[in-house]
Structures are given as structure tokens and as C-alpha cells.
Amino acid sequence: MTERANLLDELAWRGLVYQQTEGLAAHLAEGPRAVYCGYDPTAPSLHVGNLVPMMLLAHLGRAGHRIVALVGGGTALIGDPSGKSVERPLLDTTAADENAARIHAQLARVLEAAGARGVKMLDNADWLREVRLLDFLRDVGKHFSVNFLLAKDTVQSRLETGISYTEFSYMLTQAYDFLQLYTNHGVTLQVGGADQWGNITSGTELIRRAAGGSAHALTAPLLTTSSGKKFGKTEGGAVWLDAAMTSPYQFYQFWVNAEDADAGRFLRMFTVLSRPAIDEIERTHAAAPHERRAQKALAREVTTMIHGGESATLAETVSRIIFDKTANPADFGNDVFEFLRPEIPGVQTTRSADGTVDVLSILEGAFGLSRGAGKKLLQQSAVAVNGVKLGADEASIGADRAVHGTWFLVRKGARDIALARLV
Numbered sequence: 001m002t003e004r005a006n007l008l009d010e011l012a013w014r015g016l017v018y019q020q021t022e023g024l025a026a027h028l029a030e031g032p033r034a035v036y037c038g039y040d041p042t043a044p045s046l047h048v049g050n051l052v053p054m055m056l057l058a059h060l061g062r063a064g065h066r067i068v069a070l071v072g073g074g075t076a077l078i079g080d081p082s083g084k085s086v087e088r089p090l091l092d093t094t095a096a097d098e099n100a101a102r103i104h105a106q107l108a109r110v111l112e113a114a115g116a117r118g119v120k121m122l123d124n125a126d127w128l129r130e131v132r133l134l135d136f137l138r139d140v141g142k143h144f145s146v147n148f149l150l151a152k153d154t155v156q157s158r159l160e161t162g163i164s165y166t167e168f169s170y171m172l173t174q175a176y177d178f179l180q181l182y183t184n185h186g187v188t189l190q191v192g193g194a195d196q197w198g199n200i201t202s203g204t205e206l207i208r209r210a211a212g213g214s215a216h217a218l219t220a221p222l223l224t225t226s227s228g229k230k231f232g233k234t235e236g237g238a239v240w241l242d243a244a245m246t247s248p249y250q251f252y253q254f255w256v257n258a259e260d261a262d263a264g265r266f267l268r269m270f271t272v273l274s275r276p277a278i279d280e281i282e283r284t285h286a287a288a289p290h291e292r293r294a295q296k297a298l299a300r301e302v303t304t305m306i307h308g309g310e311s312a313t314l315a316e317t318v319s320r321i322i323f324d325k326t327a328n329p330a331d332f333g334n335d336v337f338e339f340l341r342p343e344i345p346g347v348q349t350t351r352s353a354d355g356t357v358d359v360l361s362i363l364e365g366a367f368g369l370s371r372g373a374g375k376k377l378l379q380q381s382a383v384a385v386n387g388v389k390l391g392a393d394e395a396s397i398g399a400d401r402a403v404h405g406t407w408f409l410v411r412k413g414a415r416d417i418a419l420a421r422l423v
């Protein structure tokens with residue numbers, strides 16, 4: 001069998017297949033196809049949940065199919081009701097355009113990093129914002145009965161709480177996207193999350209009725225962790241792909257904190273590592289689960305794909321500084337400490353006339369401790385600076401102990417850590 005004929009089996013092994021239209025395997029095996037996935041710019045960044053269909057695109061692109069990444073600058077003005085119990089706040093065109101530009105840049109960077117070359121970037125604002133209402137109703141609306149639309153899960157789930165005509169029309173606008181891409185770019189496959197099945201198959205139906213053509217749908221499952229927690233959510237909210245919204249370190253930590261039961265599954269879904277490579281990682285992880293090799297490999301691969309190798313290395317190093325009390329701060333460069341600064345409490349400190357810095361003032365600024373509480377911690381040998389525990393009489397230490405003449409990494413007890421910068 002050819003590589004293309006094996007592609008759906010590979011995607012299924014990776015956990016990326018939930019539903020597919022009949023005949024899709026043969027369609028993909030016949031030759032290179034044009035495939036698209038749409039992303040509405042309802043926020044200024046994509047989040048890790050969006051990576052699931054993105055990885056579908058990436059693997060299809062790596063197998064030689066042509067990829068179209070569509071940003072919904074038009075559909076974002078309406079709002080997709082899929083998976084929502086209430087209507088989204090409507091965006092204005094300025095916000096939609098700004099978000100679309102940022103998301104296009106993310107898609108281009110991530111898909112290229114995942115190995116999908118020559119990705120075509122499009123925005124449905126280019127055709128949806130110009131369409132005339134009566135033309136749309138005649139050319140698109142006439143092909144769908146109200147009964148057909150009411151039968152879709154997206155609509156059914158909102159009938160009790162209510163759905164506006166604006167949201168009710170979303171399915172038709174997405175179907176129109178598929179028709180436009182089929183007609184003008186030869187797209188015959190749309191991929192998306194499982195909640196998009198109704199929207200996508202409405203597009204295949206419109207292509208059949210309006211153009212006499214044939215098109216396909218492929219969806220990936222919506223994820224939860226093995227413990228039932230919604231994937232991609234933390235106590236701080238969504239895990240974003242934009243470094244300004246979720247730092248590369250926090251992004252790395254999201255993946256390195258994956259449960260053992262999820263690590264192998266996520267390696268298959270969110271990386272392009274080969275089967276033998278993943279099998280080997282899982283084998284070594286099973287031999288020593290406490291070393292978290294699968295999670296570290298996962299975090300390294302995904303952070304590299306999203307933020308680049310340098311940021312992944314820094315996130316890995318900073319993680320070691322924070323969690324490995326045996327790590328010697330003197331072994332790390334200035335770039336590591338600059339990367340660390342936003343992630344833990346930090347204070348500035350100054351050199352006294354006698355060439356020392358006041359440890360008690362650092363404890364006060366970093367942890368909110370009184371000088372009395374700070375002295376008590378020193379008496380308990382519960383304070384370490386740059387890897388060295390301080391004695392009861394070391395309420396001040398020499399400024400020359402600063403790493404690179406600038407940094408004091410301060411640990412209080414077993415868990416609390418802060419960074420003081422000598423200015």
C-alpha cells in the first residue's frame with residue numbers, strides 16, 4: 001500500500017480520527033488533495049485545543065496533500081454556536097481583522113514547524129463581507145430545508161435555551177466557505193473538531209447540490225484528560241499559543257504536567273515523532289515513571305513546534321532551576337535568569353556601603369515576611385541563596401555572591417522560590 005493509502009490508519013493510530021465520510025480513504029489515496037480547516041478569530045490567539053485539527057492538517061500536508069488554512073474574518077462576525085450554551089458577544093470588523101492577522105501568523109508558523117510546506121492562507125472575509133443578502137438566500141439558502149438544519153446537533157442543543165437567527169445562519173455561511181474553496185481552490189476535504197461535523201457536512205451537501213460535486217469531511221475527537229478534566233484548561237484559564245498570553249515556560253509546564261495515562265496519547269496526537277520513536281519513549285517511561293520522560297519529551301516537542309527550539313531549551317532549563325534544588329544557579333547564563341524573571345516572585349536589591357545585601361529585606365519583598373519571621377527562618381536553616389543554605393547569623397551576605405554580578409536565587413523552605421536582582 002502507498003503512504004497515502006496508509007494515511008488514515010496513521011491518523012487513527014494517533015487518535016486524530018473521530019468521524020469521516022464514506023470513501024475518504026480512497027479519495028486521499030488517489031492523489032494529492034486540497035484540504036482546509038477554518039479558525040474563527042474570536043480571540044487574538046489560538047489555544048492548545050485548536051492544535052488537534054491543526055495536527056490533522058500538518059499530517060495531511062506531510063503526506064503530500066495541499067493545505068489551506070482559513071481564518072474566518074467573516075464568520076467571526078456571526079459566531080459559531082457549536083459547543084456554546086449562550087450566544088457569543090459579537091465582534092466588530094476591526095477586532096476581527098486584528099485577531100485574524102495574528103492567527104494567520106500563528107497558523108503559518110506552526111504548520112511550517114510541523115512539516116507542512118506551501119500552506120495557502122485565506123480569509124473568508126474576502127468573500128463573505130461582500131455577498132449580497134438576496135443572492136445568498138437564493139444561491140445557498142434554497143438548498144437547505146429548515147428540517148435539515150434543525151436536525152443538526154449544533155442547533156438541537158440550543159433549542160431549549162434559544163438560538164438567534166444570526167447563529168442559526170452560521171452553518172450556511174460555513175457551507176458557503178466550503179463551496180467557495182471547492183470552486184476556486186479545488187478543496188475537496190474539510191477537517192475540524194468533532195463539534196464541527198454538522199457544519200462540515202452541510203458544506204459537502206451544498207457542494208453536491210449547488211455544484212454537482214463530491215467532497216469529504218474528517219473530524220478529530222474533542223479531548224478530555226484521563227481524569228475527565230477539559231483539555232487545555234488550567235487554573236489560570238486557557239493555554240494560549242501566543243507567548244504574550246501564555247509564556248513559553250507556562251506552556252512547557254502544561255505539557256510536562258500531563259498525567260501518566262495521557263502522556264503517550266498526547267505524544268501521538270501533538271507531535272510528528274515516528275511510531276518507533278514514540279514506542280521507545282513510552283518503553284523508557286514505563287521503566288521509570290518517576291523520571292517523567294514521556295512528559296518531558298512531549299513538552300519539549302510541542303514547545304519547540306509552537307515557540308521554537310531556543311524557547312523550549314530555556315523553558316526546560318528554567319523548569320530545572322525551579323524544581324531541582326540541587327541545580328547550581330552559577331551554571332546558568334543571564335538569558336536563563338531573564339527568562340525566569342516573569343515566572344516567580346522577584347525583587348530588586350542594592351549593595352550596602354559595606355558591600356553586602358540585606359537578606360531579610362529580600363525575604364520581605366519577595367514573600368511578604370516581617371524581619372522577625374525572616375530571622376526565624378534563618379535560625380531554622382530554611383533559607384538558601386544561590387544553592388547555599390544560610391546560617392542563623394547570615395541576615396546579610398556579600399554582594400559578590402550574586403551570579404553574574406546580578407542574580408540571587410532565593411529559596412524559602414521546600415517550595416517557595418524568588419529571584420532578587422542586584423541593581
